[in-house]
Amino acid sequence: MSFKDILNSGKFVVTAEVGPPKGTDIKEMIHHIELLKGKVDALNVTDNQSAVMRICSMAVCRICLDHGVEPILQMTCRDRNRIGLQSDLLGASVLNIKNVLCMTGDHVLAGDHKQAKPVYDLESVQLLGVVNSLNNGKDMSGNDLRGATDFFQGAVVTPEANPLEPQLIKFEKKVKAGAKFFQSQAIYDINRFKEFMKYARRFPVKMLAGIVVLKSAGMANFINNNVPGIRVPQELIDELKAAGKEKALDTGLNIAARHIKQLKDENICDGVHIMAIGMEDKVPIIMERAGLL
Amino acid sequence: MIITKKRELQELMENLKNYKSFFLIGCSECASLCGTGNQEAIDSLTESLKAEGKEVTGGFVPKTGCQVLGTKVELKPFKEALDKSDCILVMSCGAGTQAAVEIFEDKPVYPTNDSLFLGNMTRFQMFDERCSLCGKCILDKTGGICPVTACPKGILNGPCGGCKDGKCEVSPDIKCAWVRIYERMKRLDKLQELCDTVLEAKDWSQNIKPRTLATRPEKKEEKKK
Numbered sequence: 375m376s377f378k379d380i381l382n383s384g385k386f387v388v389t390a391e392v393g394p395p396k397g398t399d400i401k402e403m404i405h406h407i408e409l410l411k412g413k414v415d416a417l418n419v420t421d422n423q424s425a426v427m428r429i430c431s432m433a434v435c436r437i438c439l440d441h442g443v444e445p446i447l448q449m450t451c452r453d454r455n456r457i458g459l460q461s462d463l464l465g466a467s468v469l470n471i472k473n474v475l476c477m478t479g480d481h482v483l484a485g486d487h488k489q490a491k492p493v494y495d496l497e498s499v500q501l502l503g504v505v506n507s508l509n510n511g512k513d514m515s516g517n518d519l520r521g522a523t524d525f526f527q528g529a530v531v532t533p534e535a536n537p538l539e540p541q542l543i544k545f546e547k548k549v550k551a552g553a554k555f556f557q558s559q560a561i562y563d564i565n566r567f568k569e570f571m572k573y574a575r576r577f578p579v580k581m582l583a584g585i586v587v588l589k590s591a592g593m594a595n596f597i598n599n600n601v602p603g604i605r606v607p608q609e610l611i612d613e614l615k616a617a618g619k620e621k622a623l624d625t626g627l628n629i630a631a632r633h634i635k636q637l638k639d640e641n642i643c644d645g646v647h648i649m650a651i652g653m654e655d656k657v658p659i660i661m662e663r664a665g666l667l
Numbered sequence: 668m669i670i671t672k673k674r675e676l677q678e679l680m681e682n683l684k685n686y687k688s689f690f691l692i693g694c695s696e697c698a699s700l701c702g703t704g705n706q707e708a709i710d711s712l713t714e715s716l717k718a719e720g721k722e723v724t725g726g727f728v729p730k731t732g733c734q735v736l737g738t739k740v741e742l743k744p745f746k747e748a749l750d751k752s753d754c755i756l757v758m759s760c761g762a763g764t765q766a767a768v769e770i771f772e773d774k775p776v777y778p779t780n781d782s783l784f785l786g787n788m789t790r791f792q793m794f795d796e797r798c799s800l801c802g803k804c805i806l807d808k809t810g811g812i813c814p815v816t817a818c819p820k821g822i823l824n825g826p827c828g829g830c831k832d833g834k835c836e837v838s839p840d841i842k843c844a845w846v847r848i849y850e851r852m853k854r855l856d857k858l859q860e861l862c863d864t865v866l867e868a869k870d871w872s873q874n875i876k877p878r879t880l881a882t883r884p885e886k887k888e889e890k891k892k
Binding site for chain 2: 452456477478480481483484492494495496497498499500503514530532535536537539540541543544546547550551559601602603
């Protein structure tokens with residue numbers, strides 16, 4: 375069953391992500407894809423994440439398909455103009471890539487080619503509109519396509535953004551532009567996320583909660599001080615501190631598993647998106663502890 | 668106004684090493700407000716050039732250095748000093764430099780400044796970029812704050828995920844353009860309008876360079892006479 379069908383069937387879905395490497399050695403990446411095969415429902419492939427130049431998302435999506443894992447093509451507007459984006463979408467379509475996650479993309483200044491010209495000819499809302507249009511057999515200029523695409527398109531949302539309301543206005547624009555599913559930025563406060571879901575449930579979209587494993591109290595503090603749109607509550611930082619250095623990661627895995635279990639058991643959202651960020655081998659452990667394997 | 672920044676003397680001298688005598692042209696408009704093309708700037712550069720062993724045959728601050736014909740007329744009384752120089756230095760923006768190139772067909776012309784952006788003066792010699800001259804204004808849709816300019820990504824439909832506590836991911840010194848737009852629209856009680864407006868991708872064909880414009884009335888009748 376496709377990711378779209380699984381999501382629409384009402385099953386609690388799990389997605390994870392794979393970050394393409396910088397360079398042509400893909401042994402480790404393939405190991406991670408194989409590790410997650412049959413466990414997750416789909417695998418996001420990041421698009422030059424953090425503006426660091428790597429293998430393109432589309433090629434790795436195709437590799438995922440070759441290894442029997444359904445990919446979600448992450449597509450940012452940072453590096454391609456509207457011609458490049460549409461052309462890549464058509465290319466992805468004929469490579470049988472069905473899911474696309476439309477994002478604006480981190481600024482080039484975040485990455486390793488700071489002198490690059492940032493493009494942003496479009497942004498996430500407009501890119502969703504373009505996907506919708508290609509699905510309807512027309513390009514952005516209104517020209518007919520010989521064969522339409524059939525993408526299942528999603529977007530991202532930041533429930534812990536500060537200020538939140540401008541982000542929610544954008545979220546609603548993304549829904550109107552045709553987003554069918556959302557993967558959220560990492561969330562750590564389930565009660566606050568429940569409040570967000572009360573709002574989000576008013577819209578006909580599927581919501582996957584973002585899960586990022588906390589490795590240590592230091593990492594949690596770093597996130598709170600530096601990463602936009604993520605807030606780790608003090609009680610979790612205390613829990614990690616109390617666990618001590620040796621058991622911090624294990625405690626972080628437990629926290630992730632506990633949150634996933636609660637999200638599923640209380641039917642708070644439609645699934646989770648686990649961002650392991652270099653710890654892909656830990657994803658099955660989290661899923662097991664959450665009772666999903 | 669056009670914001671200009673003085674080049675470091677070392678970079679300037681690299682261009683000027685093969686010339687001996689210079690005539691300096693400033694501008695009484697933007698470059699004067701920037702302090703890069705006023706009489707003080709001309710005097711200061713004159714001193715620096717002399718210290719490097721160069722000769723300065725004269726200097727002048729025209730009213731509007733980018734106005735080709737007007738500047739040409741204003742420079743007429745300086746013919747002798749201009750003729751004596753073997754190089755013209757323009758202490759305004761790239762437009763001023765190219766006006767001089769048009770006026771002095773047979774003389775080398777070099778810029779002493781880098782032209783940075785179209786800016787507002789917020790305090791004395793402090794400048795902010797507010798307009799990108801994109802060719803199609805959207806300020807009517809964004810509460811009068813330009814996201815094409817104020818957002819490093821120039822995005823048109825709300826903040827990206829990089830906004831932290833109202834600040835931009837590119838720099839904490841930049842307030843998120845879309846938070847500013849949101850706050851202004853809220854103050855004006857126009858949030859619904861903000862929610863309902865989805866801006867389409869910009870038409871960059873309005874921005875094909877070089878752009879030209881004639882706003883004066885056609886004078887075909889007179890020409891016939």
